[in-house]
Amino acid sequence: MSSRDPHPLTAFAQRLGSRVPLSEPASAAVLALPHSVRVMPAGEHIVRERDRPSHCCLMLSGFSYRHKIVANGGRQILAIHMAGDMVDLQNTFFASSDHNVQTLTQCEVAFIPRTSLEELAFSFSSVGKAMWLETLIDGSIFREWIANVGRRNAKQRIAHFLCEFAVRLEAIGLGETCNYELPMTQEQIGDVVGLTSVHVNRTLMALDREGLTERTRRSVIILDWQQLARAGDFNTHYLHMPEQPSALA
Amino acid sequence: MSSRDPHPLTAFAQRLGSRVPLSEPASAAVLALPHSVRVMPAGEHIVRERDRPSHCCLMLSGFSYRHKIVANGGRQILAIHMAGDMVDLQNTFFASSDHNVQTLTQCEVAFIPRTSLEELAFSFSSVGKAMWLETLIDGSIFREWIANVGRRNAKQRIAHFLCEFAVRLEAIGLGETCNYELPMTQEQIGDVVGLTSVHVNRTLMALDREGLTERTRRSVIILDWQQLARAGDFNTHYLHMPEQPSALA
DNA sequence: GGGCGTCATTAACATTTGTTGGGCGACAAG
DNA sequence: CTTGTCGCCCAACAAATGTTAATGACGCCC
Numbered sequence: 001m002s003s004r005d006p007h008p009l010t011a012f013a014q015r016l017g018s019r020v021p022l023s024e025p026a027s028a029a030v031l032a033l034p035h036s037v038r039v040m041p042a043g044e045h046i047v048r049e050r051d052r053p054s055h056c057c058l059m060l061s062g063f064s065y066r067h068k069i070v071a072n073g074g075r076q077i078l079a080i081h082m083a084g085d086m087v088d089l090q091n092t093f094f095a096s097s098d099h100n101v102q103t104l105t106q107c108e109v110a111f112i113p114r115t116s117l118e119e120l121a122f123s124f125s126s127v128g129k130a131m132w133l134e135t136l137i138d139g140s141i142f143r144e145w146i147a148n149v150g151r152r153n154a155k156q157r158i159a160h161f162l163c164e165f166a167v168r169l170e171a172i173g174l175g176e177t178c179n180y181e182l183p184m185t186q187e188q189i190g191d192v193v194g195l196t197s198v199h200v201n202r203t204l205m206a207l208d209r210e211g212l213t214e215r216t217r218r219s220v221i222i223l224d225w226q227q228l229a230r231a232g233d234f235n236t237h238y239l240h241m242p243e244q245p246s247a248l249a
Numbered sequence: 250m251s252s253r254d255p256h257p258l259t260a261f262a263q264r265l266g267s268r269v270p271l272s273e274p275a276s277a278a279v280l281a282l283p284h285s286v287r288v289m290p291a292g293e294h295i296v297r298e299r300d301r302p303s304h305c306c307l308m309l310s311g312f313s314y315r316h317k318i319v320a321n322g323g324r325q326i327l328a329i330h331m332a333g334d335m336v337d338l339q340n341t342f343f344a345s346s347d348h349n350v351q352t353l354t355q356c357e358v359a360f361i362p363r364t365s366l367e368e369l370a371f372s373f374s375s376v377g378k379a380m381w382l383e384t385l386i387d388g389s390i391f392r393e394w395i396a397n398v399g400r401r402n403a404k405q406r407i408a409h410f411l412c413e414f415a416v417r418l419e420a421i422g423l424g425e426t427c428n429y430e431l432p433m434t435q436e437q438i439g440d441v442v443g444l445t446s447v448h449v450n451r452t453l454m455a456l457d458r459e460g461l462t463e464r465t466r467r468s469v470i471i472l473d474w475q476q477l478a479r480a481g482d483f484n485t486h487y488l489h490m491p492e493q494p495s496a497l498a
Numbered sequence: 499g500g501g502c503g504t505c506a507t508t509a510a511c512a513t514t515t516g517t518t519g520g521g522c523g524a525c526a527a528g
Numbered sequence: 529c530t531t532g533t534c535g536c537c538c539a540a541c542a543a544a545t546g547t548t549a550a551t552g553a554c555g556c557c558c
Contacts (some may be wrong), residue, residue, distance in 0.1 A: 379507070402514075403514080444516090445515075447515090448514090451515090466524085497503075
C-alpha cells in the first residue's frame with residue numbers, strides 16, 4: 001500500500017474514534033479488519049430484500065441509498081449513505097434483509113465479513129460502543145424522517161432534506177454547507193420525502209423563487225441558510241454530531 | 250420476592266434469550282441488574298427531549314409512545330411500546346434525547362442504570378448481541394413506518410398499523426391477533442400514521458363498512474385478517490420475529 | 499454532428515386529505 | 529342526578545398533492 005493510496009479503513013477508524021476514544025490496539029484492530037474493496041457503478045444493488053448478507057459494507061466514496069418497494073409499486077427511500085457510513089450493520093445480524101440498498105453514483109465500497117466485525121465489537125468494547133452509537137444515530141435519523149414525511153408539508157420536507165444533506169456532507173469534509181452537488185434526480189428526492197417528482201419540482205422552483213436556494217442541474221446553492229433551516233424546521237440535534245458546528249442553527 | 254410476585258426482569262431475560270441463546274450465568278446477570286420498579290399513570294412523561302437520561306427504562310406492563318413535535322405544533326408518534334420493550338436504549342447513549350417518551354396507559358416500568366446495562370452488554374457478548382438485535386429491530390420498524398407514512402394512502406396506513414399492533418400484541422402473549430384493545434384515541438392513531446383525526450375516523454369507518462374490521466370504542470375485531478393485511482400491504486418480515494407464526498400472511 | 503433517452507419544467511385537471519364546526523354519547527366529578 | 533369534558537362521528541368546504549401529458553434542455557453514444 002503506497003502513500004498515495006492510504007489504508008481504506010483509516011477514515012472508518014477515525015469516525016469510530018470520534019464517537020468513542022479508541023486505544024492504540026483498538027484502532028489497530030479496526031485497521032486489521034479483513035476486507036475487499038470494490039468499485040461499483042451507479043444503479044447497482046449492494047443488498048436486495050430477502051438476501052442474507054454475509055458481509056457488511058463500508059462506503060469509501062460515492063453515494064448509496066436504502067429503499068423499500070410498497071404494494072402499488074411506489075418506492076420509499078429510507079436513507080442516503082455517503083463516505084464513511086457503515087451500510088449494513090442494519091441487516092447483517094438479521095436472518096434476511098428487510099430492504100434494498102443500491103448505489104446512487106459510482107461507489108467504492110469495502111466489504112467486511114460480518115463475523116469479523118462482530119468479533120471485533122466484542123473484543124474491544126470501545127469499538128463495540130462506537131459501532132452501537134452509529135446504529136443508534138441511524139435510528140435517530142430514521143425517526144426524524146418519520147416526522148418529516150408524517151407531519152411536514154412539501155416545502156418543509158424538501159427544505160429539511162436539503163439542510164440535512166448539506167450538514168452531513170460537510171461533516172465528512174465534502175463540499176461546503178451552502179454549495180454542493182446533490183446526486184439525485186427529482187424523482188429520487190420525491191422518493192425520499194414521500195412526494196411525486198412533479199410536486200418536488202414545483203416546490204424546488206418555489207424555494208428558488210423565494211430566494212432561499214439557487215439550483216442548476218444537480219448543484220444546490222443555499223443562499224440563506226438561516227431561512228432555509230427555519231423553513232424546514234431543521235435542527236442538527238438529531239444528528240448527534242461529535243462537535244456541533246456553532247455556525248449552523 | 251414471593252412466588253406470586255415473580256422477578257420483574259424475567260420476561261426481559263426470556264426475550265433476550267429468544268434472540269440469542271443465553272448461558273446460565275448470562276441469564277443470571279440479566280436478572281441481577283439493579284433496577285427500581287415504578288407505576289406511572291397515563292399521560293406522564295418518561296423522557297423529555299433534551300433530557301440526558303441516566304436510566305434506561307423497561308416496560309413491564311402498559312403502553313407508551315415516543316414522539317416528536319414539529320414546527321407548526323404537529324406531533325408525530327414514532328413508536329408504540331408494550332410489555333417487554335426496552336424503552337430507552339435509543340437515547341441512553343446519547344448526550345441528550347432527541348425525542349419524548351410518554352405513557353399511553355398506566356404503566357409499570359423498571360428503571361435500570363445506563364452504566365449497568367452497558368457493562369452487562371460487554372461482559373456477556375450474548376447479552377450484548379441480543380440487545381444490539383433489539384435496537385436493530387427497532388430500526389427496522391422505523392424504516393417500515395417511513396415507508397408507511399411516505400408511500401401509502403390513508404387506508405393502507407391504518408390497515409398496516411392495525412395489523413402491526415395485532416401481531417406485536419400476540420407475540421408477547423397479550424390478546425388474540427384478531428380481537429384486541431387498542432389503547433389510543435383516533436387523534437393518536439392519526440399522529441402515528443400522519444393523518445388528522447377526522448380522516449382517521451373516515452378511514453376506520455370505511456374499513457368497518459367494507460367488513461374488514463368491527464370496532465366499538467377501543468376494541469378492534471379483525472374480521473378478515475387476510476384482506477386487512479393485503480389492504481395494508483402488511484407482512485411480518487420487518488418485525489424479525491424469532492419464529493414466524495405461519496398462520497399470518 | 500445527429501439521434502436518442504433521461505430529466506426538468508409546466509399546465510390542466512383529479513383526488514386525497516385537511517379544516518372548521520357542530521351534535522351526540524360515555525364517563526367522571528361534584 | 530347534573531354537569532362538564534372528551535372523544536367519536538359527520539358534513540361542507542378548502543387546500544395540498546397526485547395524475548397525465550406535452551415540451552424543451554442536456555448529455556451520451558455512434
